[in-house]
Amino acid sequence: MAFDLNLSQDQRLIVEAAAALLAESFPLGRLREARQDDLAPLCAFGAFSLSASEEEGGSGFTIVEEALVHTLLGRHLLTTRSLATTVAAAVARSVGEGALATAIASLGRPVCAGLPGAQGILVLDPVPNAAVLVFGDRQLSLVETGAVREQPGLGHSVAVALAGGTGSTLASTDDPARLAAADLLVSCHLLGVAEGARDLAVAYAAMRRQFGKPIGAFQAVKHHAADMAIRAEMLSAQRDMAAIALADRRPDAAFQVAALRRLAPPVALANARACIQLHGGIGFSAEADAHHFVKHAHALSRLGEAASLLDLPSPMAPRQPAAERT
Amino acid sequence: MQLTTTPEDETFRTAARAWLAANVPGERPPREGKAAADFTRAWLRRCQQGGWAGIAWPRQYGGQGLPPQRILIWYEEYVRARAPSVLDGSFVALNHAGPTLIACGSEDQKAFHLPKILSGDALWCQGFSEPDAGSDLASLRTQGVVDGDHLVVNGQKIWSSYSDHADYQELLIRTEPGSRHHKGLSWVICDMRAPGITVRPIRNLAGVSHFAEVFYDDVRIPLSSVVGPLHDGWRVAMTTLGFERKTAAMGLQFELGVRIEDLIALARPRAGTALAERLADLRAEAAALRAMTYRTVLREPVTPSDGSMMRLYFAELAQRIFAAAMDVLGPEALLDGAWSHDYLEAYSETIAGGTAEIQRNIIAERVLGLPRE
Numbered sequence A: 001m002a003f004d005l006n007l008s009q010d011q012r013l014i015v016e017a018a019a020a021l022l023a024e025s026f027p028l029g030r031l032r033e034a035r036q037d038d039l040a041p042l043c044a045f046g047a048f049s050l051s052a053s054e055e056e057g058g059s060g061f062t063i064v065e066e067a068l069v070h071t072l073l074g075r076h077l078l079t080t081r082s083l084a085t086t087v088a089a090a091v092a093r094s095v096g097e098g099a100l101a102t103a104i105a106s107l108g109r110p111v112c113a114g115l116p117g118a119q120g121i122l123v124l125d126p127v128p129n130a131a132v133l134v135f136g137d138r139q140l141s142l143v144e145t146g147a148v149r150e151q152p153g154l155g156h157s158v159a160v161a162l163a164g165g166t167g168s169t170l171a172s173t174d175d176p177a178r179l180a181a182a183d184l185l186v187s188c189h190l191l192g193v194a195e196g197a198r199d200l201a202v203a204y205a206a207m208r209r210q211f212g213k214p215i216g217a218f219q220a221v222k223h224h225a226a227d228m229a230i231r232a233e234m235l236s237a238q239r240d241m242a243a244i245a246l247a248d249r250r251p252d253a254a255f256q257v258a259a260l261r262r263l264a265p266p267v268a269l270a271n272a273r274a275c276i277q278l279h280g281g282i283g284f285s286a287e288a289d290a291h292h293f294v295k296h297a298h299a300l301s302r303l304g305e306a307a308s309l310l311d312l313p314s315p316m317a318p319r320q321p322a323a324e325r326t
Numbered sequence B: 001m002q003l004t005t006t007p008e009d010e011t012f013r014t015a016a017r018a019w020l021a022a023n024v025p026g027e028r029p030p031r032e033g034k035a036a037a038d039f040t041r042a043w044l045r046r047c048q049q050g051g052w053a054g055i056a057w058p059r060q061y062g063g064q065g066l067p068p069q070r071i072l073i074w075y076e077e078y079v080r081a082r083a084p085s086v087l088d089g090s091f092v093a094l095n096h097a098g099p100t101l102i103a104c105g106s107e108d109q110k111a112f113h114l115p116k117i118l119s120g121d122a123l124w125c126q127g128f129s130e131p132d133a134g135s136d137l138a139s140l141r142t143q144g145v146v147d148g149d150h151l152v153v154n155g156q157k158i159w160s161s162y163s164d165h166a167d168y169q170e171l172l173i174r175t176e177p178g179s180r181h182h183k184g185l186s187w188v189i190c191d192m193r194a195p196g197i198t199v200r201p202i203r204n205l206a207g208v209s210h211f212a213e214v215f216y217d218d219v220r221i222p223l224s225s226v227v228g229p230l231h232d233g234w235r236v237a238m239t240t241l242g243f244e245r246k247t248a249a250m251g252l253q254f255e256l257g258v259r260i261e262d263l264i265a266l267a268r269p270r271a272g273t274a275l276a277e278r279l280a281d282l283r284a285e286a287a288a289l290r291a292m293t294y295r296t297v298l299r300e301p302v303t304p305s306d307g308s309m310m311r312l313y314f315a316e317l318a319q320r321i322f323a324a325a326m327d328v329l330g331p332e333a334l335l336d337g338a339w340s341h342d343y344l345e346a347y348s349e350t351i352a353g354g355t356a357e358i359q360r361n362i363i364a365e366r367v368l369g370l371p372r373e
């Protein structure tokens, strides 16, 4: 029993190992070549089944460790397939499709993230023979699609395809706990985007010189940077709260996750935007890395929607109504 | 990372909840003047009689010596029971002066002052800012000249909250002749009834007076009232600011969490979609503020300035919440009421205790490591 928000020894080890792996295999610079991420190193790490029990072929951690690792994936702007793979495997497990779950987590059955669009399902970062995890209206469905047609994506650097029709449904759930776990991980990727954008901007501000000094010495720049730090800090604090609540099945879990999922998109986008701004002209170019944060923020934000926060009871509700109304 | 309470923690919660339900005053505290100070003293006395004095203070100084999770539980129950705001005439005593004496005071100073603070017999104010020394606090000029075993103080402080009815002041003055900046300052205990002190209350933009100018005209303060070494007041003052940013803020931050719930309840019948969306955003932000509050007391800080991010986030969120309240109220926003008053009071959040601009500089330099100007 503990009341403590420091990383445990285990958590520190996982985070350090994941960070080292990501630095080695997924440096940001890789995004300058239009190649799809190869998820094999993450699969070897067990990244897609961290919270599955050992009998289920997982690592027996909780959603808390999963949240920490997925935040790091977000920082490295990993393909949304990394997120869809973890979530799809968990959905399959939860509906009793253990073999399918194992196939997904071991990348035998690739999974892409998808969202319902006006002309059919938009498939993000499409790869051959993939099933598509559709982030619907409070519903997650893993489906087979027919042939997909690649489309020019946002800024010509988001890979998108359109699936004409859907085939069979492999697994599907509207279980609030499952949806909450997915919302948590989507938010973790968005948090990672916010943290990565902050770090890239701060590193640039310390290095780039104008008027004879680093631009980071100017207050206008500092204040942008401070705001990026506050937004990321606030979101990561809420990430911890939501992840722990969900892991412990606390009564406020749905509330905490809904708050997190609501906060995450504007935070990621604001940091991504400030990151471009602080880079000046190079930030507007497709040759630097800053623009990828904006595009990832938009793609991730579309994956499902937060549960309606005003319909959930708050853990800070007063014990009796206010005496005066105005 | 774990937030698992023990059965003893839950027993503590139940006891706190029951005591608060039975003892929280039904009436809203008076806004200013002697009535407000008397209300504060009575409330502190009642807390002490109930065994809840000095929640965050060590046991050996009359506090409860509670571990962080109990302090969190206490303040959550406190605000949910609508107990009096912690930002009143006791704030400086409980959160600045007392902790500073505990950290830097002499045994005599501790023995004399700490019990009086917990019982509500001594309210304190802070005399740091001066007309020409605000953000640049270290440029302060109020002077203390050593004369035998006394300091003779001349000068002026300003914005000293609750100084009109305080018993003591934590006073930061220049004691080393010719010294500059943060060198040569001393942190002294000033008896507000000492001859030569004049307090002139200043009305704030919300129409009430809870801060004041304080003038010192040959005020004699015994050298035994210097806290820490003479001329080493800056270090002592920094101890105070450090405390301010941890447990002191907890009650205020949780209180904001209750205010957004009240605002949502108030708005429900009148909220259109746009307003509902805004309230949902604010509720999410208040949840994150609570998460940050937990984090600051339950996690080793990466840098000592981590709390400055929470402080600024709180300040700006409070302003957003009260601005939304004005829109919820509609035409009634123009009447003096609890919400409209607090809306105006919230303008101080990004000024008092270090302006938002200064906080951003601190975050950029000390958290992010950007170069100094």
Ligand SMILES: Cc1cc2nc3c(=O)[nH]c(=O)nc-3n(C[C@H](O)[C@H](O)[C@H](O)COP(=O)(O)OP(=O)(O)OC[C@H]3O[C@@H](n4cnc5c(N)ncnc54)[C@H](O)[C@@H]3O)c2cc1C
Residues within 6 Å of the ligand: A219, B125, B126, B127, B128, B129, B130, B131, B133, B134, B135, B136, B158, B159, B160, B161, B162, B211, B348, B351, B352, B353, B354, B355, B356, B357, B358, B361
């Ligand atoms: C409600 C309230 C209660 C207070 N209570 C107390 C109290 O009890 N005791 C006490 O000692 N003081 C108290 N204060 C004073 C408070 O600490 C000061 O007001 C604050 O530090 C700012 O100083 P200033 O008012 O002189 O503003 P200034 O320092 O003159 O600032 C004016 C403006 O310039 C900006 N600015 C100044 N320097 C910089 C810089 N380097 N970079 C960027 N921007 C800058 C500021 O951000 C601000 O916007 C209180 C203030 C308020 C509003």
